[in-house]
Amino acid sequence: MxxxxxxxxxxLFRSSLAQNKYIDVGDIxxxxxxxxxxxxxxxxxNIKQYYSRYSSDNPAGYKGEKRNMEKPFLQNYKYPISKTQxxxxxxxxxxxxxxxSDRFRVEEMDFSYQSKKFNSKISSQLLNITKQLKNWIPxxxxxxxxxxxxxxxxxxxxxxxxxxxx
Amino acid sequence: xxKYLYILxxxxxxxxxxxxxxxxxxxxxxxxxxxxxxxxxxxxxxxxYSSQKHFDKSIAxxxxxxxxxxxxxxxxxxxxxxxxxxxxxxxxxxxxxxEYLGYRGWCRxxxxxxxxxxxKDIESLKRITKYDIxxxxxxxYHLNIALALCYKEIGQxxxxxxxxxKHLNSEITSVxxxxxxxxxxxxxxxxxxxxALKCFEKQIKENDYMGETYFFIAxxxxxxxxxxKYQLNLIKAKEYYEKGLYRTDTYTETIDKVYLLDILNEMxxxxx
Numbered sequence: 001m002x003x004x005x006x007x008x009x010x011x012l013f014r015s016s017l018a019q020n021k022y023i024d025v026g027d028i029x030x031x032x033x034x035x036x037x038x039x040x041x042x043x044x045x046n047i048k049q050y051y052s053r054y055s056s057d058n059p060a061g062y063k064g065e066k067r068n069m070e071k072p073f074l075q076n077y078k079y080p081i082s083k084t085q086x087x088x089x090x091x092x093x094x095x096x097x098x099x100x101s102d103r104f105r106v107e108e109m110d111f112s113y114q115s116k117k118f119n120s121k122i123s124s125q126l127l128n129i130t131k132q133l134k135n136w137i138p139x140x141x142x143x144x145x146x147x148x149x150x151x152x153x154x155x156x157x158x159x160x161x162x163x164x165x166x
Numbered sequence: 167x168x169k170y171l172y173i174l175x176x177x178x179x180x181x182x183x184x185x186x187x188x189x190x191x192x193x194x195x196x197x198x199x200x201x202x203x204x205x206x207x208x209x210x211x212x213x214x215y216s217s218q219k220h221f222d223k224s225i226a227x228x229x230x231x232x233x234x235x236x237x238x239x240x241x242x243x244x245x246x247x248x249x250x251x252x253x254x255x256x257x258x259x260x261x262x263x264x265e266y267l268g269y270r271g272w273c274r275x276x277x278x279x280x281x282x283x284x285x286k287d288i289e290s291l292k293r294i295t296k297y298d299i300x301x302x303x304x305x306x307y308h309l310n311i312a313l314a315l316c317y318k319e320i321g322q323x324x325x326x327x328x329x330x331x332k333h334l335n336s337e338i339t340s341v342x343x344x345x346x347x348x349x350x351x352x353x354x355x356x357x358x359x360x361x362a363l364k365c366f367e368k369q370i371k372e373n374d375y376m377g378e379t380y381f382f383i384a385x386x387x388x389x390x391x392x393x394x395k396y397q398l399n400l401i402k403a404k405e406y407y408e409k410g411l412y413r414t415d416t417y418t419e420t421i422d423k424v425y426l427l428d429i430l431n432e433m434x435x436x437x438x
Contacts, residue, residue, distance in 0.1 A: 022215045023215060024211075024213050024218075025214075025218060025241040025242055025245055026213065026242075026245030026246070026247060049244065051244060051416045053416075064427060065425045065426065065427065066419060066425065067426075067427040067428065068427060088248065088278065090247075092245070092246050092247075107249065109248060109249050113252035114249070115249055149245065151246030153246060153248075153278065155278065155279055163279045165277065165279065166277065166417055
């Protein structure tokens with residue numbers, strides 16, 4: 001029993017090494033503890049970047065453009081003014097070919113680009129609202145929709161959203 | 167002649183971050199090899215495992231080859247991993263500030279609206295550059311205009327205005343595609359509506375494929391209480407937008423961006 005656990009752990013370790021070996025910058029791999037197992041993609045081996053496109057393609061985007069995407073953040077985000085809550089929160093994720101999103105990853109930094117931790121009420125609100133965005137438009141080329149990587153960056157000053165990028 | 171000088175300066179800035187000529191490193195075998203590794207790296211898809219691996223090799227061979235740090239950083243910037251981007255681009259800047267300060271400053275503005283950071287970088291570049299500081303990476307703005315836009319955003323509007331006019335009235339520079347659009351907005355924000363309209367007029371002469379300009383013309387007329395022209399220009403802004411005549415950028419929202427929803431909301435809120 002003891003040996004089977006060790007062998008199983010070694011196999012898991014090996015598989016995670018193999019999985020991480022050839023990843024590209026920004027790739028988001030499936031994490032059983034945070035990601036939705038039912039989230040399906042058209043082609044997991046060909047996830048585009050939100051900015052990559054060919055001239056004949058319809059680019060990825062959001063229905064009603066960015067202004068419409070910003071609305072739920074500006075309407076629902078609430079946090080009292082706080083002089084200590086400054087910097088950027090970036091949420092990276094995948095939008096599949098059906099316009100659904102998952103595999104959210106959060107990176108937080110101060111205005112000096114150093115990693116920092118915001119009050120969890122700030123990051124969790126932003127993450128929850130991002131998860132609820134339903135109007136993503138997948139990139140389309142030759143009549144086919146593609147999965148793509150997207151990110152949203154929130155510039156936070158005194159606990160308030162002052163800009164949403166990109 | 168001035169126009170030609172301007173074009174040359176513009177082209178020079180476009181090539182600022184172009185691939186280096188490895189032959190100039192021949193006297194230093196390790197850096198020569200490093201440069202060749204970097205050339206191999208850029209043959210792969212940007213940000214791919216293979217490309218990044220070759221940049222790592224390049225850096226290991228010659229750790230003061232700034233180009234490889236800069237190029238290795240790019241996919242982190244484009245994919246929202248800014249902490250990693252900053253670590254790498256800082257190394258490139260430390261190695262060659264004249265070449266990369268303006269580039270880093272522009273990226274901070276374009277991707278993060280880090281106005282203070284951009285100001286710091288461009289002002290530093292100005293201090294160490296005896297000649298023209300050049301253009302931003304996208305080629306849309308002279309770095310003087312990028313600097314002015316940042317000062318405006320942090321509330322130093324008079325300073326921004328001074329930089330704008332100094333640049334636009336200089337004999338060695340030229341007017342670019344969006345300069346008068348932004349200056350018009352600055353004048354509008356200062357309450358100088360007639361001056362703003364003059365700027366927008368110049369903008370249209372320079373480049374008339376932006377619905378955004380007509381949106382701000384309309385807003386200036388509204389402030390001047392010239393209702394008919396307000397409505398006409400708002401309709402024109404919408405028409406331009408619907409024809410696809412508005413600014414776009416592959417990576418980020420453009421500065422002073424107006425969306426169709428802004429035009430429609432303006433129409434709804436000020437229905438006469």
